[in-house]
Amino acid sequence: MEVRIFKPAxxxxxxxxxxxxxxxxxxxxxxxxxxxxxxGWVGSSDTRKQVSLRFDSKEEAxxxxxxxxHTYTVQEEKTRKIKPKAYADNFAYSRQEPWTH
Structure with a gap:
């Protein structure tokens, strides 16, 4: 059986x-x-697609x-980039474009 191991978004x-x-x-x-x-409902005889197992780490899975x-495929986790922002940056003197409505 083929399984997919991933970290959800x-x-x-x-x-x-x-x-x-x-x-x-x-x-x-x-x-x-x-x-x-x-x-007209869509159905399948495969009930395994309803099963989802959760693990604390990738190694446990x-x-x-x-x-x-099971044969498995691991999808590596995507790291997100957080850009720090502040409301005051909208009115900064060094802003490239003037702030308008």
Missing amino acids: KTAMQSGRGKIKNWVMEFEQTDRATPDDLI IEYAKKHG
Whole structure:
């Protein structure tokens, strides 16, 4: 079974970074999703795509995958660059462009 190990990105719906501390292991989809003839809902017989395991570190997730015989792909975590900003910088004398409405 193929699994993917990654660190999730921050959601766009909130400013907090609470749920991105853990590494996540998800199973890759093996069965194609098909629409139901009667209702039209999309479904699949593969229930593993609903499973998501969380680990404290990348090494723990890799150990778990090896222990259970899964082949894994690791997506390295992307570091974000924080540019310090201040409201006073909008009115600084050394500003390149004049501040206007």
